[in-house]
Amino acid sequence: MADPAFTQQAAEKASTIALSPEKEAEYERITRNLQEYTGGDIIRNVLAKGEVVKAYWGTAPTGRPHIAYCVPLVKIADFLNAGVHVKVLLAGKCNILLHAFLDASKSTLQTVQYRVKYYSILLKTVFTVLGVPIDKLEFVTGSSYQLKADYTLDVYKFHALTSTREAEHAGADVVKESESPLMSSLLYPGLQALDEQYLDVDFQFGGVDQRKIFMYAAHFLPRLGYAKRAHLMNAMVPGLSGGKMSASDPKSKIDFLDSPADIKSKIKAALCPPGEVENNGVLAFIKAVLIPIQAMKNEQASSNSENTSVGAVSFVGAGAPEGTLFSITRPEKFGGDVHFSSYEELEKAYVSEQVHPGDLKGAVTEALINLLAPIQKAFEENKEWQEAEKLAYPDPAAAAAAASDKKVKKKDARKTAPTEEERAALRAAKEKEKAEKAAAKATAEGHPLKPAELQKSSQAAADAAPATIASGSGSSSTSCVTSTNLPKLKLLAKGKVRDIYALPGAEDQDKLLFVATDRMSAFDVIMNNGIPSKGITLTTLSLFWFDKLKNIIPNHVLTPSPSSCLASPADAWSEFPRSLDEYRDQLEGRSMIVKKCEVVKIEAIVRGYITGSAWSEYKKSQTVHGISMPAGLVESQKLPKPLFTPSTKADQGEHDENIHPDKVKDITGPELAEQIEKVAIRLYTEASEYALERGLILADTKFEFGLLPDPSSPNKTQLILIDEVLTPDSSRYWSSSEYVQGQPQASFDKQYLRDWLIKEGLKAKEDVTLPEHVVGETRRKYEEARDRVMGLGEFGKHGKIGVKAGDEELGLQTDQVEDAIQSEASKIGKHGRVGVKAGDEDLGLQTDQVEDAIQSEARKL
Numbered sequence: 001m002a003d004p005a006f007t008q009q010a011a012e013k014a015s016t017i018a019l020s021p022e023k024e025a026e027y028e029r030i031t032r033n034l035q036e037y038t039g040g041d042i043i044r045n046v047l048a049k050g051e052v053v054k055a056y057w058g059t060a061p062t063g064r065p066h067i068a069y070c071v072p073l074v075k076i077a078d079f080l081n082a083g084v085h086v087k088v089l090l091a092g093k094c095n096i097l098l099h100a101f102l103d104a105s106k107s108t109l110q111t112v113q114y115r116v117k118y119y120s121i122l123l124k125t126v127f128t129v130l131g132v133p134i135d136k137l138e139f140v141t142g143s144s145y146q147l148k149a150d151y152t153l154d155v156y157k158f159h160a161l162t163s164t165r166e167a168e169h170a171g172a173d174v175v176k177e178s179e180s181p182l183m184s185s186l187l188y189p190g191l192q193a194l195d196e197q198y199l200d201v202d203f204q205f206g207g208v209d210q211r212k213i214f215m216y217a218a219h220f221l222p223r224l225g226y227a228k229r230a231h232l233m234n235a236m237v238p239g240l241s242g243g244k245m246s247a248s249d250p251k252s253k254i255d256f257l258d259s260p261a262d263i264k265s266k267i268k269a270a271l272c273p274p275g276e277v278e279n280n281g282v283l284a285f286i287k288a289v290l291i292p293i294q295a296m297k298n299e300q301a302s303s304n305s306e307n308t309s310v311g312a313v314s315f316v317g318a319g320a321p322e323g324t325l326f327s328i329t330r331p332e333k334f335g336g337d338v339h340f341s342s343y344e345e346l347e348k349a350y351v352s353e354q355v356h357p358g359d360l361k362g363a364v365t366e367a368l369i370n371l372l373a374p375i376q377k378a379f380e381e382n383k384e385w386q387e388a389e390k391l392a393y394p395d396p397a398a399a400a401a402a403a404s405d406k407k408v409k410k411k412d413a414r415k416t417a418p419t420e421e422e423r424a425a426l427r428a429a430k431e432k433e434k435a436e437k438a439a440a441k442a443t444a445e446g447h448p449l450k451p452a453e454l455q456k457s458s459q460a461a462a463d464a465a466p467a468t469i470a471s472g473s474g475s476s477s478t479s480c481v482t483s484t485n486l487p488k489l490k491l492l493a494k495g496k497v498r499d500i501y502a503l504p505g506a507e508d509q510d511k512l513l514f515v516a517t518d519r520m521s522a523f524d525v526i527m528n529n530g531i532p533s534k535g536i537t538l539t540t541l542s543l544f545w546f547d548k549l550k551n552i553i554p555n556h557v558l559t560p561s562p563s564s565c566l567a568s569p570a571d572a573w574s575e576f577p578r579s580l581d582e583y584r585d586q587l588e589g590r591s592m593i594v595k596k597c598e599v600v601k602i603e604a605i606v607r608g609y610i611t612g613s614a615w616s617e618y619k620k621s622q623t624v625h626g627i628s629m630p631a632g633l634v635e636s637q638k639l640p641k642p643l644f645t646p647s648t649k650a651d652q653g654e655h656d657e658n659i660h661p662d663k664v665k666d667i668t669g670p671e672l673a674e675q676i677e678k679v680a681i682r683l684y685t686e687a688s689e690y691a692l693e694r695g696l697i698l699a700d701t702k703f704e705f706g707l708l709p710d711p712s713s714p715n716k717t718q719l720i721l722i723d724e725v726l727t728p729d730s731s732r733y734w735s736s737s738e739y740v741q742g743q744p745q746a747s748f749d750k751q752y753l754r755d756w757l758i759k760e761g762l763k764a765k766e767d768v769t770l771p772e773h774v775v776g777e778t779r780r781k782y783e784e785a786r787d788r789v790m791g792l793g794e795f796g797k798h799g800k801i802g803v804k805a806g807d808e809e810l811g812l813q814t815d816q817v818e819d820a821i822q823s824e825a826s827k828i829g830k831h832g833r834v835g836v837k838a839g840d841e842d843l844g845l846q847t848d849q850v851e852d853a854i855q856s857e858a859r860k861l
Contacts, residue, residue, distance in 0.1 A: 017044040029082040031232065033075065033292060035208045038218070039230030046202050052136075055079055055232075056201040058089040058192065061115035064393055065122055066253035067368065070289040071237050073123065075205065077132040077296060085136045087199050088123065090116045114392035116141060121385045122256060122375075129313060129374045130293065131300050145198050146191070154197075154224065158190045161223055162216075170216035193217030196229045203230035237288050238281040240270035257376055257389075260369045261494040267365045269526075272357040277347060282360055286326060287343045290315050290367050294325045313374065315367045328355065328363040480518045482530040484586050489513065496521040497535070497729065503593070504579065511558060513580075514592045516724070520778070522754050523764040531779045535590035536569065538727045541786045543592070545726040549686065553679050555721040556706060559593040597706035597720060601649045601667055604676055606684035607700040608642050611635065611732065611745070613658075614700075626660040634742040636699075636734075642684050644677045649704070675719055676705060687726055694788050694795070696748075697739055701731035728785045748785035753778050 019027060027047055031037055046053045057076060059069075079086050120139045127134050145151055159167075170189035192213055196204050204214065214231035222228050239253060254266050272282040294315045317327030320339040326346060327339045338355070340346040349355045379385055484491075489501040492512070501513040516538045518530035546555045547562030560572040569589030580587060607614055607624070614624045615635050622629055625645040633639075646664050648657045665673035680703050688698040704723040710716040724730055728749040739745060756774050757763050770778075787793040 023047045026082040035233050035235040037232040042230040054085045054201040056087045056199045057205045061119045074292045080132050087138045114388050117388040118392045125378045170212045189213045197226045205232045208233040237284045240281045259491045261491045265494045267361050275353045291325045291343050328359050480530045480532045482519050486583050510596050516590045528769040537782050537786050539590045541727045542724045553721050556594040597708045600705045603647045604680035604703040605645045606680050609699040637741045642681050695736050697734040697736050699732040728782050733785050748781045
């Protein structure tokens, strides 16, 4: 059976309404690159009369507009270039009740008026950047007509003609699904149909998901005595995660104001399976947005006799042949630059895997950054737009803080049990209140408490309070920083865990601000919630190791000082510039100011035990990273010597690649390759020996390096240690007391989380929220690794059990006393030792006994 839509369009293309060549070209521009259209003769008839075609596109300003809006905007640009008078209907303050609010209550009366302004300024800016005339672009708010008497009467008439089943069917693809739809959602399609009449347009434009509403309007408007309108529909573009690109799903959309770092991060995480077209959001975006924009730019340039690759917005690489619509720039070793004159050429190359997903993502990332840069520049220069954005889309964190200042909820409204820190804080508050009441009562009765009694009461309150140690844990550690927002600083990069910012001062251009968030990732997917204080734990441990290993290689840390890893976060914060104080709640304890350097494109992985991916490869081929290994190894077995197994540090959008050590020199040069291997093995050897003294096995780890100008020779470079070092995120720690070779080992890292994801069938799945027990156990393992390495908490100084946090000085004093006793006792000597004369042997024996007793007692301390 023939497709009705195809049959309808075929009939319209065979229309008998003749047009002049100029008008035919306008009609072709209006109807090209659409998924479907109906009522083409209605448009042709207006063109034949020499009248201006009028169109309507409606959007409710609910969520933030994102790049998926480029799909209809590119088509609207076609309308404007064809001379169409385009009316953009924005839901205003009054008709929010009729459109945006009726559509599943997505907005509020307080914000919608500011969103209307935000949308209108943004859309005008987009068209201006694209070089599209906006003299026939009109913005209309529904409140200008939708509450008038004639419109209200027609609302009643319209709904007297339609059934609830017809109304529900019409809105099924647009209004939020519900088992029991609200009455408001049944009104929505009829109101949209009446807009066609009251806006006085010839056609309505929208996505193909609006088809049922369009057909609903085409059926019922003539029954009210109004003209039937044409309907033009564009294709829906899948989101970056494969489904519909939605403003309510931050992982599936890119905002017009997203930073280059955010754009890179989102495109890198986008669904782009090799050789597959279906549900490939990256490929679909090129087809629906980038190539049409470049085609339009080429047409503009051609009409002005300009080079097609010239202009503020261009997706064509240098040296591309005439007619190119999209270029992919890549190194010669990966095939060199490629240029495409049509989407079909690109799709064919991708399906045959001549183009890799990394190639595609890299090209789209650069194209988007290029496209959005002039829009973002306009935003930065427009105070009115900035104010509208602030009021239309208030910061969620600020809104949450404001809400918390309101009246406290009833006790039974809490759904989760209080944490241990919260219970301890509550006990401390009660003890303090109790002490204050006792003191006041005693004073009133004429016998105030003595200072000793007051001190005792204060101590009781202090004992009830949660302890805060150098790691930053304590009453505030239940908070979780999963993202940073530092408006006055430029975000340069956003990784799975770290956000990297440029410092604002001219004197700090050679420095970077590293912020370790509490984000948690596994299997290349970032979880919805984070691990409280994880960023503080990683930063504290990295600072400790940077300082401990500085005798081997210098590092990039400038602030805080090495000793701060054993101080409180407040002490460390005192070393940071005061210009960062307004962001202290996001930065304290989890930040480092580092030297800006050239990053070496190698991840230096060193393995002391065969486990993980190394064990998997060994079982298949008796190799690790292509290196032949001895026969008969078992899982988790210690290797004869540390093994250097590097990987590439991939560019944005690509995956790291395990390589043989001999290939490092092809990337870095032979001299630097040799230096990296030697330093990495030395770092691992010293760190593993230190860890073993503290009851830990360092199974494997990853080091990253950078290059700075060598201060001793301006023509040479100096290798430095960068990023993080020897944390549970980059290293595999095992307990030496529980180690048994021949089987998997329990790790002080995210292995517990990985195991839970696999067990629950959530491996590599998006949109995963970790339950409280997984968060708690993962946090415990990270913090135990830190405490064991640094001698904190129950592991005490030098990893000795029994010395509580805060007793480190006692441990040091005990060691110093023992050393002093041994030194003095050795001077006394016996049987020929210095200080023992002939005949004094008994004295020597007594001295030995005393010395033994003292040493015995000292050891007990």
